[in-house]
Amino acid sequence: MLWLSAVFLLAGSLLCLIAAVGVLRLQDFFMRTHAATKAGVAGCGLFLIGVGCADNTLGTWIKVGVAIVFLLVTTPLSGHLLGRAGYVGGVPLWKGTRTDALHDELPRGTFEAQEKTDTR
Secondary structure, X not given: OHHHHHHHHHHHHHHHHHHHHHHHHXXXXXXXXXXXXXXXXXXXXXXXXXXXXXXXXXHHHHHHXXXXXXXXXXXXXXXXXXXXXXXXXXXXXXXXXXXXXXXXXXXXXXXXXXXXXXXX
């Protein structure tokens, strides 16, 4: 069972690494959010399964199951809300974006970077 645990831990770690590289390398906010949520959930889920295989007790598997369900419920929801807030807030789309499916559905603001002012 230890070798199976190692396989899951390695696969989960690699997916988390791919998600981190995607966050650094992708072109715009929305692609980065996609990379962080999708690969992050899969990577953490595999990592948790690896932890369950390593310990292999009922209590650990219950905790792993609860944690995976929590990840599957909260991460896509938070990614969706983050993307929606970015869109409504006016975060610019990548110049290679072909269609804006939300153009007629949601109001879009303009995002202007503000300089940090010293308030002392």
